[in-house]
Amino acid sequence: KQEVTQIPAALSVPEGENLVLNCSFTDSAIYNLQWFRQDPGKGLTSLLLIQSSQREQTSGRLNASLDKSSGRSTLYIAASQPGDSATYLCAVSSWSGAGSYQLTFGKGTKLSVIP
């Protein structure tokens, strides 16, 4: 059974700092990994999708890396802004063994960027 862990559970940084969020998964047989952002009480917004054959993806100030063999991914946020404050969720897509693919989430990292 795939399990996803995110560390830290919460993070508070001053505006302008660079920061790293961590995600680990137990079964390295994944097809892709997706980072999402969730604002309080809202749905999920996809930030980056890394396919299993890729090592990293970049979008603006965000960079996500994937080391499938070690079961780890990191989300790097450069020059953090107060608007980056949200919960960041990591999710992996893997074969469920029941004829389809399943997305498994971590519990998220709650980020607060202090002005």
Place this chain on the structure above:
Amino acid sequence: DAGVTQSPTHLIKTRGQQVTLRCSPKSGHDTVSWYQQALGQGPQFIFQYYEEEERQRGNFPDRFSGHQFPNYSSELNVNALLLGDSALYLCASSSILTRQPPSLYGYTFGSGTRLTVV
């Protein structure tokens, strides 16, 4: 291009009642998955529908059931509501065939339905 649409956005029900939540997938997507997200937790997989059939199911009781229509939209039904069913219910759509890795596609999520059971 419309994304995933969920309705209603908020709902308050009494313990023991039944509820139906609705989801319209993103244009071009044919697979719908439902997730339950309790406060402070990550989303938990409920079930997935493709070709109008339930393809896989998470660790949820039979009180949770669903349906997919020919236009790919989906409903989530919860019977005999418990206080613990209070959560944000998320619908995700994707374009994956059951035997093809979704390596080129991610999942698109709706904004969710906030269900409160009192």
